[in-house]
Amino acid sequence: MSTPLDEVVRHAGEWLRGVGPMHEIVISTRIRLARNVRGFPFLSRADADLRREIAETISTATRRAKELQDLVHIDVDQLDDLDRTLLVERHLISRQHAEGTGTRGVVFHPSEASAIMINEEDHLRIQVMRSGLQIDEAWEQINDIDDALEAHLDYAFDAQYGYLTACPTNVGTGIRVSVMLHLPALRLTNELEKVGQAAKDMKLAVRGLHGEGTEALGDFFQISNQITLGRGEEEIIDDFRSVVIPKIVEYETATREALKKNRPQALDDKIWRALGMLKSARLISSHEAMQYLSHIRMGLHVGRLATVDLQTLNELFLQIQPAHLQKLHGERLNGEQRSVERATFIRARLHTN
Amino acid sequence: MGLCERCKKAQATFHLTNIDRSGGKAERHLCDKCAAEEGLLQTPKAGVNLNEILENFIAGSKAGSSELSNLVCEECGISYVEFRNQGLLGCPNDYDVFHEQIARLLERTHDGAKHHVGKTPKSLGTAVRKTHQEIRRLKRQLDEAVVAEDYERAAELRDRIREVEKA
Numbered sequence: 001m002s003t004p005l006d007e008v009v010r011h012a013g014e015w016l017r018g019v020g021p022m023h024e025i026v027i028s029t030r031i032r033l034a035r036n037v038r039g040f041p042f043l044s045r046a047d048a049d050l051r052r053e054i055a056e057t058i059s060t061a062t063r064r065a066k067e068l069q070d071l072v073h074i075d076v077d078q079l080d081d082l083d084r085t086l087l088v089e090r091h092l093i094s095r096q097h098a099e100g101t102g103t104r105g106v107v108f109h110p111s112e113a114s115a116i117m118i119n120e121e122d123h124l125r126i127q128v129m130r131s132g133l134q135i136d137e138a139w140e141q142i143n144d145i146d147d148a149l150e151a152h153l154d155y156a157f158d159a160q161y162g163y164l165t166a167c168p169t170n171v172g173t174g175i176r177v178s179v180m181l182h183l184p185a186l187r188l189t190n191e192l193e194k195v196g197q198a199a200k201d202m203k204l205a206v207r208g209l210h211g212e213g214t215e216a217l218g219d220f221f222q223i224s225n226q227i228t229l230g231r232g233e234e235e236i237i238d239d240f241r242s243v244v245i246p247k248i249v250e251y252e253t254a255t256r257e258a259l260k261k262n263r264p265q266a267l268d269d270k271i272w273r274a275l276g277m278l279k280s281a282r283l284i285s286s287h288e289a290m291q292y293l294s295h296i297r298m299g300l301h302v303g304r305l306a307t308v309d310l311q312t313l314n315e316l317f318l319q320i321q322p323a324h325l326q327k328l329h330g331e332r333l334n335g336e337q338r339s340v341e342r343a344t345f346i347r348a349r350l351h352t353n
Numbered sequence: 354m355g356l357c358e359r360c361k362k363a364q365a366t367f368h369l370t371n372i373d374r375s376g377g378k379a380e381r382h383l384c385d386k387c388a389a390e391e392g393l394l395q396t397p398k399a400g401v402n403l404n405e406i407l408e409n410f411i412a413g414s415k416a417g418s419s420e421l422s423n424l425v426c427e428e429c430g431i432s433y434v435e436f437r438n439q440g441l442l443g444c445p446n447d448y449d450v451f452h453e454q455i456a457r458l459l460e461r462t463h464d465g466a467k468h469h470v471g472k473t474p475k476s477l478g479t480a481v482r483k484t485h486q487e488i489r490r491l492k493r494q495l496d497e498a499v500v501a502e503d504y505e506r507a508a509e510l511r512d513r514i515r516e517v518e519k520a
Contacts, residue, residue, distance in 0.1 A: 045444055
């Protein structure tokens with residue numbers, strides 16, 4: 001059975017190219033906007049017919065907007081669980097959206113730099129993903145997409161509370177800025193708690209790879225704003241751009257340098273042991289593999305390892321995850337089969353036997 | 354710390370200063386037991402207090418929630434209790450229906466903020482929409498003023514609404 005998603009697994013989305021400012025530490029910048037259409041209830045009070053009507057209204061608006069052409073339209077309700085998980089792994093939809101019920105969809109640009117979830121918690125969840133710290137570019141793009149949609153949709157908006165959302169915690173701008181960071185040195189030196197505390201002081205949340213309710217995998221962390229009311233988009237963005245992210249990046253960089261200078265053997269051991277594991281393992285979980293890939297990535301960026309190609313590494317981060325692995329393999333695999341396939345796949349990509 | 358002036362055995366832990374009409378002061382220093390015997394102190398009944406507090410608390414919150422559960426949005430049919438249980442509102446109108454509760458919640462979760470700052474839809478630039486929004490906001494404030502029995506402000510708001518409606 002062929003789906004429009006069979007091809008996407010072969011490459012990483014644009015946001016995972018490993019370019020852009022501070023890309024050695026900042027994996028990606030994501031901005032999402034929560035929007036609802038006036039005249040419809042929020043989704044908790046929408047029956048099947050209304051859900052369809054809402055999805056139809058939004059879908060029509062995306063097709064009418066001249067600025068939003070050539071998008072891939074996916075009916076999430078019609079996908080099997082493997083394809084849904086695949087979209088989660090690619091950050092095109094949330095876990096909540098994958099696990100939801102009823103008419104719901106996602107519309108995304110083939111580059112995967114932008115996507116619109118339809119009928120998630122809000123009628124629309126627009127997102128833009130960029131590689132590295134490209135927060136202004138991401139804001140500019142999502143602002144344009146929002147304008148383009150707004151020309152064809154009547155948003156629920158209130159003079160006092162701004163964009164009205166199903167959950168009052170998102171009301172106002174409806175914006176969530178999330179920056180994904182790779183912080184292996186801070187983790188190795190047990191300094192992460194300080195980052196967490198600093199983030200908390202600025203009313204920011206620290207989460208794992210896939211956002212809300214997920215644990216940190218392989219030293220990847222997501223920092224995002226929580227306050228959406230009373231502060232403008234630019235103000236929220238500026239916190240990240242000029243304060244929080246540069247500070248954390250500086251901290252991670254300094255820690256990497258200190259490790260290089262003071263404990264080069266310990267650092268090399270982590271990096272080369274990781275490569276050894278990935279080149280030798282015959283069974284490996286995604287959890288374990290992520291940890292090794294994380295150390296190799298650090299090795300590349302601190303100049304202690306040059307034999308692995310960054311592009312290959314970025315693709316591996318994506319392709320070793322369960323749904324990608326099974327799609328690439330071409331059939332469903334159980335847990336142990338996946339561990340075998342993952343180990344085999346990684347060995348092949350690292351050109352060893 | 355002296356001894357209880359009544360039994361002259363236990364430590365005085367209860368101190369009372371009475372001032373009579375002529376301004377004269379009369380001090381009393383008693384132990385807990387004597388103070389209780391004189392009816393000045395309620396003897397703590399062991400084990401009862403916590404239960405009492407809990408019962409009062411539950412009764413209080415029940416009374417509170419039954420009052421709140423009467424709040425139902427006419428447009429989407431969601432009650433305040435349903436909203437609190439699921440954490441999600443039923444429709445945009447709920448921001449008006451539960452405005453007091455939501456205002457409190459938002460101040461807590463958004464660092465004291467009360468008003469949106471930032472992007473507004475371009476289509477809102479049309480005068481008609483703006484007027485509708487303004488009237489809605491003023492009516493909400495009027496309701497609040499009436500509830501607070503601030504009739505001066507209510508009168509001001511009523512006049513302002515008339516002005517906006519005429520315009």
